[in-house]
Amino acid sequence: MNDNVLHSSYELGVQKVVSCLSTCIFPDKTTYPIDETMIHLGPPHSSNFGYSYAKRMIDVQNRAYHQQHGCKFTSVIPTNVFGPNDNFNIEDGHVLPGLIHKVYRAKETGTALSIWGTGKPRRQFIYSLDLARLFIWVLREYDEVDPIILSVGEEDEVSIKEAAESIVSAMDFKGEVIFDSTKSDGQFKKTASNGKLRKYLPDFKFTPFNQAVQETCDWFNANYSAARK
Ligand code: GDP
Secondary structure, three states, X not given: OHHHHHHHHHHHOOOOEEEEOOHHHOEOOOOOOEOHHHOOOOOEOHHHHHHHHHHHHHHHHHHHHHHHHOOOEEXXXXXXXXXXXOXXXXXXXXXXXXXXXXXXXXXXXXXXXXXXXXXXXXXOEEXXXXXXXXXXXXXXXXXXXXXXXXXOOHHHOEEHHHHHHHHHHHOOOOOOEEEEOOOOOOOOOOOEOOHHHHHHOOOOOOOOHHHHHHHHHXXXXXXXXXXXX
């Protein structure tokens, strides 16, 4: 995909390409917070090395196309995205949409909500509408080839337990909540710095987490039959 998209873009004279990387491509053994300069500084987590190296190559290719042909190809690194129209599948969706769907089911069947793992891992969640606004800014204004992390601040990182509590409140769930420690916690944290973004956009206002969770839950309740799940 990288080769085909970037080479076709070069051949067709596309003015700008913004590719999407991920915070899970960063080195496994690292210091925190992670920033844009650290992508290639050590092997990624073994659980997703193929994906990580492929994504890292986008950054290498962006530099090469710039050096050889002057192309404006760049990349962004979003943290965990959520919002309306997400994949709410319980087995293969990400944590927030998965838990929203689980709470919906638990309410319907009068059963407990089961949260995978200990609830202690920490994540920086970004609302899809905020991310969309930032993508448009990158497309129009961001002039570097180097990647930029699109994330809420380090102080806005929340534990899985806190994220689940926000959903329980937004869905008005009164049932029992249990932590299933037979399920994996995954990476404990991957705290990323949004310092570079903040230098460009010091006044950008992220939607408060609880409000974004409420809007996503409201969307799921209103669109249950059509939602991807
Ligand atoms: P990650 O950031 O790529 O690891 O993405 P996820 O969105 O899948 O988050 C995984 C974290 O949430 C892990 O700590 C899981 O143990 C925890 N978790 C708790 N309940 C769930 C759930 O119902 N679905 C998923 N996907 N993760 C859950």
